[in-house]
Amino acid sequence: MPATDTTALDVIIPEVWDLAVLDARYAESQIMSRFLNKSEKVQNFGDIVHVPIEPVLTGGTVTAGTGAFTPETWTYTEAQITVNTWRHASIDVPDNANAFSHTDVTKRLPSAAGKLLAEQVDTDLAALHADWTTGPIGSTTDPVVFQDSLILQALFSLSNGKIPKSGLSWILSPEAFYLGLFTKDRWTSADQMGLPKSVLTTNFRFPIFGVPAYETPLLANVAGVRKCFVAHKEALATAISIDTKPETARRTSALILSTVVVVQNLYGVRTIRANHARVVNIKAEAT
Numbered sequence: 001m002p003a004t005d006t007t008a009l010d011v012i013i014p015e016v017w018d019l020a021v022l023d024a025r026y027a028e029s030q031i032m033s034r035f036l037n038k039s040e041k042v043q044n045f046g047d048i049v050h051v052p053i054e055p056v057l058t059g060g061t062v063t064a065g066t067g068a069f070t071p072e073t074w075t076y077t078e079a080q081i082t083v084n085t086w087r088h089a090s091i092d093v094p095d096n097a098n099a100f101s102h103t104d105v106t107k108r109l110p111s112a113a114g115k116l117l118a119e120q121v122d123t124d125l126a127a128l129h130a131d132w133t134t135g136p137i138g139s140t141t142d143p144v145v146f147q148d149s150l151i152l153q154a155l156f157s158l159s160n161g162k163i164p165k166s167g168l169s170w171i172l173s174p175e176a177f178y179l180g181l182f183t184k185d186r187w188t189s190a191d192q193m194g195l196p197k198s199v200l201t202t203n204f205r206f207p208i209f210g211v212p213a214y215e216t217p218l219l220a221n222v223a224g225v226r227k228c229f230v231a232h233k234e235a236l237a238t239a240i241s242i243d244t245k246p247e248t249a250r251r252t253s254a255l256i257l258s259t260v261v262v263v264q265n266l267y268g269v270r271t272i273r274a275n276h277a278r279v280v281n282i283k284a285e286a287t
Helices: 007-012 019-024 095-100 105-131 148-160 174-183
Strands: 048-053 077-082 085-094 168-172 213-215 225-232 236-240 247-250 258-271 277-283
Touching: 077 236, 085 095, 085 105, 105 225, 105 236, 105 258, 148 225, 148 277, 174 213, 174 225, 174 277
Parallel strands: 168 213
Antiparallel strands: 048 077, 077 258, 085 258, 168 225, 225 277, 236 258, 247 258
16 A cells, blocks of 8 residues: 555544544444344354244134044244355455554454344344235335324234234334324323433333334335334344454465454355244435
């Protein structure tokens, strides 16, 4: 790198930035941690993790007088998670850049990479909304803001489908809160919510009709429609290599005085129970 070329240095030396602010720009996982994780045996690209799905009994009647009955066949089905995504986060740090930096940037990569890779997995999980067989809730041609009618319809649909409420989570975009719920007094007034302070001052994400809610900007935006969803923990699953670690190498052998640091991640995502989630289409805010 020529001595007069400062472009790379401008990127990797946060001379006047507060590093805590930089960290805050990256969203931590809001989706992956709410659903199944099947990472115990993942090691290599192409690994397949088999997730058994237990059948639902239907039962039957017993014939009066003879006591005859017809037993069911107890047959498991399965979903296969293929580890087919290989991503990295890496930097190339010239020696003079690290010497003049306010911090050792090579040591900061692992935490920053972890946040980036978590966002990538969350984004891929959110993209699975097209797999879900029931619904969706809300219009794709004339979407509205997130509101009570959508909430009630989604929860009713899941309840009517015998999906346990105990494992549900709302995964919502910022529009759902700031342009939807937070515009209604009944969702923000402390006295009505049973809270000591208004959620407008605490920024607390309250359960919605008893279902925990999580905010993420990573949900798919399809032609101006944001694909929010409410799902049971068994709706989705991830399989991630558990031996991910940062690797560091000097480039001196290539006659370059710099250090390369890379973090790689192998993973796969999959819909496990397609009827355990409901897409909720809401109006996306232009950015």
